Structure formats: structure tokens, C-alpha cells
Amino acid sequence: MHRQQTAVSKIRRFLAGRTHRRRILGGLLCAGLALALSPATRASASDLPVLRAAVLKIGTVNWELDTINRNGFDTENGFELSVVPYADNGATRVALEGGEADLAVADWIWVARQRAAGKDYVFVPYSRAVGGLVVPGDSTATTLKDLRGQKIGIAGGPVDKSWLILQAYAQKEYGFDLAAETEQVFGAPPLIFKAGLGGDTAGAINFWHFLAKMKAAGMRELISVETAATALGLDPDIPLLGYVLKESYLRENPQMASALYGASRAAKDLLARDDAAWEVLRPRMNAKSDAAFEALRRDFRAGIPAPGNVDEDGAATFFSLMVSLGGEKLVGGARELPPGLFAELE
Incomplete structure (x- = not known):
């Protein structure tokens, strides 16, 4: 009888101890959840501005944007990049104009035409790759x-x-x-x-x-x-392709042009020097052979522009040639380079 009472006492003490441990664990979990949801933690995780990029689903710009996201170059530069794919370039531009996106990709000749027509588009250089x-x-x-x-x-x-x-x-x-x-x-x-x-x-x-x-x-x-x-006397180092944002957006996010450019340069620097960084991109490059993969990597690297602001004098010379050759079909009503076309980068 005594042994039975002793056994029962041990079981009760064990169960009581287990209940106590559960209470401690539950308290720790609640405290951790409260910490995760605290204003200070939320600020570090989600208070960065989100930059919504509307891009062609199969566009080569995705190689750079994927590299930015994969390596955290966006958050390192103070923003979060959200990439939204579209079926064609026209849809990306509609998304930018309609406020569904903050960024699209285009050449600066097109951006100049839009700016001359009254749109507040600004160009951030991305690539000088040409055909x-x-x-x-x-x-x-x-x-x-x-x-x-x-x-x-x-x-x-x-x-x-x-x-x-x-x-x-x-x-x-x-x-x-x-x-x-x-x-x-x-x-x-x-x-x-x-x-x-x-x-x-x-x-x-x-x-x-x-x-x-x-x-x-x-x-x-x-x-x-x-x-x-x-x-023809043109500067071949002027990047033709770039990221397009609105001035109205940049007024609300004045650091974003330089932040985007910083993330872009970090991705380019990695892709320029590290062959391994290309292996994760290969599935989306549509390269049917090793030769095609290597040619795409080589020509992408060749299209990386030198860092810094766009040379506006050189761009003005280039634009004058486009006006004379393409006329209104190409440049619309623009006859000279619109002021404010190129973002000032730090």
C-alpha cells in the first residue's frame, strides 16, 4: 500500500512538472511572438519602401532583378524589390502609367518622347547592350x-x-x-x-x-x-536601356533612384566577375546549348555600362541623329533632349 502511494506521488509530481514546463515554454513562445510583432522588429522587416517593377516576363532584365533579390542587394540599399511579370512591353508601360507599378524598362529615346509629350518619366541607366x-x-x-x-x-x-x-x-x-x-x-x-x-x-x-x-x-x-x-561620331558607351520611374514617385521617395542604381550596380558587379552566379539564372535564359549560354553571358557582360551619370552632351548628339533619321515616328514631337530626362545618381 505504501509503495502504491509513493508511486502515485511520483506520477503527480511528474505531471505537475510537465505542466510547469509547458507553461514556461508557452510563455517563451508568446514572448517571442510579441517581440516578432513589436514595432521595432516590424520596422526592420517591412518598413522599407517597396519598389514594384513591371517587366517583360521573358526579358533579360530579369537576370539582373533576380540577382538583386537573391542576394539581398535591394534591402542593402534601403528598399524591397517586387517583380511583377507581364506578357508584353506595352503592358508594362500601361502598368507604370496607371500606377500599378513604380518602374518599367525602356530605351531613353522612348522616354524622351514621353517626357516631351508631358509625362514625368525619368531614366536610370541599366545597359548599353545593342544589336x-x-x-x-x-x-x-x-x-x-x-x-x-x-x-x-x-x-x-x-x-x-x-x-x-x-x-x-x-x-x-x-x-x-x-x-x-x-x-x-x-x-x-x-x-x-x-x-x-x-x-x-x-x-x-x-x-x-x-x-x-x-x-x-x-x-x-x-x-x-x-x-x-x-x-558616326557617337559615344557607344552611352547606355541605351534603363529603368523608368516617375518624378512624382521620386518626390515621395527621393532616395529611390540612387538606391535602385546601387542595387543594379551590385548585381552587375557580381555577374561580371562570378561565373557561378550565372548557374542559378540558366533555367530562365532559354539557352539551348552551352555555346548559347556562354554567348549570352559574354554579351551581357559586354553591355554593362561604366558607372556614373549619363553623359548628357553625348546623349544630345545621339538624339539629334535619331531626330533626323527617325523623325516623328520615332521621337514624336521632341526635337531636342528634354531637360530632366536622366536621373542624377549619387
């Missing part, structure tokens, strides 16, 4: 004038900047009217890609990442837009 003209690997062409009477596939339409620059170059260098003496086939980048590889055109002008894959597949570059621009 060129490629020909089949067995083509005998050595200059643009060798394409006389043949078909050229062109992505981007009749006022594509690369096409306009190459026309001006052909006229200056050879007295050759590239538009009048060739047949142009305009189409979407994938169509021009297939036509070029299939031999349906004697040459092709495409966006830089399609050209990288075309070269990896055996085509060769006849001339780059960079070479043509230099011959």
Missing part, C-alpha cells in the same frame, strides 16, 4: 554594301534604332542607301531569329540576346551597332 547585323557563316559578304539586292530581316520595325544607325553608317562610309538597295523583312525577334538561321534572309538585325544565340548557332557578325555608332 548588330549578322550573316550566315558561309556568307561571302564583308561589308554592308555586299547585301545589295538581298533580304535583311529586322526586328523592331522601320524605326528600330539599330537599323537607323546602320543606314546612316552605310551612307557615310560607302555612299550606299541601305534601305533603298535591299529588301527589308520586318518581324518579331523570334521570327527574325528563325529566318536568319534558316537562310531565308541574307542578313539579320535583332535584339542583342537573339543575336548572341544566332552567333552561337554559327552566324557571324558583319558589323556591330557599336562600330557603326563610333564611326
Whole structure:
């Protein structure tokens, strides 16, 4: 009987101790939850401004934005980046204009046109990657004038900047009217890609990442837009592509242009030096071969601009050429570089 009472007492003490331990653990959990939800902790986790980026779902800018998010370069620079994918570039620009996004991607010629029309868009430089003209690997062409009477596939339409620059170059260098003496086939980048590889055109002008894959597949570059621009007295180091924000947004978030630029530069610096940083990007690069992957990485790196503000004098010279070549179809009512186009970066 005594042993039974002793056993019962031990069980009661054990259960009481377990209940006490549960109360302690519960108190610690509640305290931890309270700390997690305290104003000080919330400030460090969620009080950073959120920058909503509207981007083309398959756009190459996602390689940089993914690198920013993956490595925390946004929070290191005082904001949180939220990437929202869209099916086409037009939709990204509608999202920016309508306030559904704070940022889109475009070339500064387009931004200048919008700004001249009264929109308060501001440009933050992103990339100087530009296209060129490629020909089949067995083509005998050595200059643009060798394409006389043949078909050229062109992505981007009749006022594509690369096409306009190459026309001006052909006229200056050879007295050759590239538009009048060739047949142009305009189409979407994938169509021009297939036509070029299939031999349906004697040459092709495409966006830089399609050209990288075309070269990896055996085509060769006849001339780059960079070479043509230099011959025309233009500065090839001026970044053509960039992030577009509104002045009204920057008034409310005055640090954001420099913060975004800082995160962008950190991502570029990593991608420029570290091959391993590209491995996580490979699934979204649509590279069908190692050669295509390496060509995309190489040409992306080649398109990284030097750090610093855009050279406005050089940009004004470039814009004047676009006005003379593309006219209203390209630049709208703008005739000179609108003031305030380029963000001042710290």
C-alpha cells in the first residue's frame, strides 16, 4: 500500500512538472511572438519602401532583378524589390502609367518622347547592350554594301534604332542607301531569329540576346551597332536601356533612384566577375546549348555600362541623329533632349 502511494506521488509530481514546463515554454513562445510583432522588429522587416517593377516576363532584365533579390542587394540599399511579370512591353508601360507599378524598362529615346509629350518619366541607366547585323557563316559578304539586292530581316520595325544607325553608317562610309538597295523583312525577334538561321534572309538585325544565340548557332557578325555608332561620331558607351520611374514617385521617395542604381550596380558587379552566379539564372535564359549560354553571358557582360551619370552632351548628339533619321515616328514631337530626362545618381 505504501509503495502504491509513493508511486502515485511520483506520477503527480511528474505531471505537475510537465505542466510547469509547458507553461514556461508557452510563455517563451508568446514572448517571442510579441517581440516578432513589436514595432521595432516590424520596422526592420517591412518598413522599407517597396519598389514594384513591371517587366517583360521573358526579358533579360530579369537576370539582373533576380540577382538583386537573391542576394539581398535591394534591402542593402534601403528598399524591397517586387517583380511583377507581364506578357508584353506595352503592358508594362500601361502598368507604370496607371500606377500599378513604380518602374518599367525602356530605351531613353522612348522616354524622351514621353517626357516631351508631358509625362514625368525619368531614366536610370541599366545597359548599353545593342544589336548588330549578322550573316550566315558561309556568307561571302564583308561589308554592308555586299547585301545589295538581298533580304535583311529586322526586328523592331522601320524605326528600330539599330537599323537607323546602320543606314546612316552605310551612307557615310560607302555612299550606299541601305534601305533603298535591299529588301527589308520586318518581324518579331523570334521570327527574325528563325529566318536568319534558316537562310531565308541574307542578313539579320535583332535584339542583342537573339543575336548572341544566332552567333552561337554559327552566324557571324558583319558589323556591330557599336562600330557603326563610333564611326558616326557617337559615344557607344552611352547606355541605351534603363529603368523608368516617375518624378512624382521620386518626390515621395527621393532616395529611390540612387538606391535602385546601387542595387543594379551590385548585381552587375557580381555577374561580371562570378561565373557561378550565372548557374542559378540558366533555367530562365532559354539557352539551348552551352555555346548559347556562354554567348549570352559574354554579351551581357559586354553591355554593362561604366558607372556614373549619363553623359548628357553625348546623349544630345545621339538624339539629334535619331531626330533626323527617325523623325516623328520615332521621337514624336521632341526635337531636342528634354531637360530632366536622366536621373542624377549619387
